[in-house]
Amino acid sequence: MSPPSAIEVDGGIDATSITLPGPLTTKGVVARRAKAGKLVAGTAAYTSSDYFKGPATGRPKAKRWDHYLTLESKSRNPSSLKAAAKYLQKPGLISLGGGLPCAEYFPxxxxxxxxxTPPNFSEKATKESGSILRAGKYDASEGDGIYDLAISMNYGLGVGSAQVIRFVTEHTEMVCNPPYQDWNCALSVGSTAALEQAYRMFCERGDYVLAEEYTFASAVETALPLGVKFFSIKMDDQGLLPEHMDxxxxxxxxxxxxxxxxxxLYTIPTGQNPTGATQGAxxxxxxxxxxxxxxxxIIEDEPYYFLQMQPYTGPNAPDVPPPASNEEFLQALVPTYLSIDIDGRVMRMDSFSKVIAPGTRVGWITASAQIVERFVRHSESSSQNPSGxxxxxxxxxxxxxxxxxGYLGWLIALRLSYTKRRDTILAACEKFLPKDIVSWNPPAAGMFLWLSVDWRRHPHAKTKRILEIEEEIYLAAVNQGVLICRGSWFLGQKDAEEPTDMFFRATYAAASEDKIFHAIERFGIAARESFGVK
Structure with a gap:
């Protein structure tokens, strides 16, 4: 096979031939908003990213994907009731149309x-000097804000509220600066829900989806009831191998x-779940x-994108200085698929789950206007929109x-916090794990450490199947008081032969640093016990 850099493309466009304006800056957002004036968006207000994007001069339009959309997706028509919402903005209009409850009855x-309060993001600082935010029922109509309880607690449109769409559109332009003109954003009820809709848009029963050999278990479990299977692509320490995909x-x-x-193609390019691998530029x-x-x-699933950490330089090595500014932070991030997508062949899925809170159940997709329009049609007749x-x-x-x-400052703070957690689990591995049996690569992003176990050295390697030995180590770890995930749970291709390699996934996201240390110590004891090593 040709090396990745030599793969030939028929009919493709070279993204390097397109000159893009510089990405949006935070100062640019302030100037653009000042020019646009106050945002007025009431109950179920129609909105689009087009209202909040910069000029698209000189950029190509996205490819059309009519030939890839499923019969189900093509057959979805706009909601008659949702379509009527555009008239709610007409001054003096009295609505007897939609079934929107009167805000008077919201309790x-x-x-x-x-x-x-940025830049003081710690729990202690928040308790001592945090900001109190208030939302009243009629703030917008009384001129005291642009988003209130009367609007947020009522029905909304499938694309999401104008207030949040404006923010995520500006954020996406700052981070990704998509190189084609007709891109849009739409809110989702988290990335798993967005992925289920994507399957229904692109996959008929019997289809295969390409993905990393080890992948997000829920992505596979969501696809299987739809009659969609995964086909595995081999991986290395940077994740998916393009030559094997070809x-x-x-x-x-x-x-x-x-x-x-x-x-x-379904891929988690950054801090991949479960392996922790990050695809370089x-x-x-x-x-x-x-x-x-x-x-x-390409479905670009990026819940861990902003959990990219400081470079790991080894145990006891001096810390690498953190980004000195928001601009330096953004420049340090690996380019996204959306940022190199000159065809409009990428649906990027972003989420607030890993950077704010999973209970919000709010994320967003970015794709070409055609794909976003189909996505919104699906939302209108299912979830409708995320919680107001x-x-x-x-x-x-x-x-x-x-x-x-302030949000970028928060993401920088997360970067440093996760770097510390990552370094803690790596230090514990260095101290407690038998390196002739267990090996690992330091992750550059995400929440997970992928531990490779040389099961062929196990005393029962010739008499037991690999999955039996994996289960034995797993249960030994549980008996020692630590729960760690079996790598076989994350195999994407369920009809493939038994795996030839053994892995375990450990997360350093939830437990305290002290408990992370003890957990790895316990896993080390379990591994030695299973292998009969002192």
Whole structure:
């Protein structure tokens, strides 16, 4: 096979030939908003990212994907009731149309909550000097804000509220600066719900989705009831291998596989779950070229994108200085697939779950206008939109209180906190794990450490199956008082042969640093016990 950099593309466009304006800055957001004037968006207000994006001069339009959309997706028509909402903005209009309850009967008059005041993000600082945010029922109509309880507690549109769409559109332009003109954002009820909708949009029963050999278990479990299977692509320490993806697609036999050639790639490029691998910029370009060559649509699932950490330089090494500014932080991030997507062949899924709180159940997708329009049609007849209260809390925190500068400051603080946690678990591994049996690569992002176990050294390697030995180690760890995930749980291709390698996934996200240390010590005891090593 050709090396990734040499993969030839038929009919693709070279992204380097397109000159893009510089990405949006936080100062640019302030200037743009000042020019646009106060945002007025009442109950169920129609909105679009197009209202909040910069000019798209000189950028190409996205490819059309009509030939990839499923019959189900094509058959969805706009909601008649939701479509009528656009007239609610007409001055003096009296609505007897939609079934929107009167805000008078919402049993909340106001809510208050306390949040960190940038740059003091610690719990202690928040308790001592945090900011009290307030939302009243009629703030917007009384001129005391643009998003209130009367709006947020009522029905909304499938795309999400204008107030939050504005923020995530500006944020996406700052981070990704998509190189084609007709991109849009829509809110989701978290990335797993967004992924389920994507399957229904692109996959018929019997289809295969390409993904990393080890992948997010819920992504597989969501697909299987829809009649959609995963086909595994080999991995290394940077994740998915483009040359193996190319080989699979070049040699796909529809008769042998009893399925048409895959159309969809699902990938977690940064801090991959479960392996913790992060695709570098060159790797992403190579994978994108393979996608162009075979006309593959990419689902870019990035819940861990902003959990990119400081470089790991080894145990007891001096700390690498943190980013000195928001601009330096953004420049240090690995380029996204969306930022190199000149075809409009990427749906990026972002989430607040890992950086704010999973209970908000708010995320967003970014894709071409055609794909976002189909996504919204699905939302209108299912989830409708994320919780209005969650959207209002996020708006108050991210937009009204922190602003883009404060939010980036929060993400930098998370970067440093996760770096410390990552370094703690690595130090524990160095101290407690038998290195002739267990090995690992320091993760550059995310929440997970992928531990490779040389099961062939196990005393029962010739008499027991690999999955039996994996279970034995797993239960031995539980008996020692630590729960760690079995690697086989994350195999994407459920109909594949038994794995040849053994892994365990440990997370350093939830437990305290002291407990992380003790947990790895206990896993080390369990591993030695199982292998009969002192």
């Amino acid at each position: 909340l008059e106001e809510v208050t909550f306390k949040v960190p 080989e699979i697609l070049c040699n796909w036999d529809e008769v042998e596989r009893k399925a048409r050639k895959p159309r969809l 060159v790797r992403r370009q190579a994978i994108y070229k393979v996608a162009q060559k075979h006309d593959i649509y 209260l969650s959207q209002m809390f996020l708006y108050k925190l991210l937009d009204e209180s922190w602003g883009h500068d």
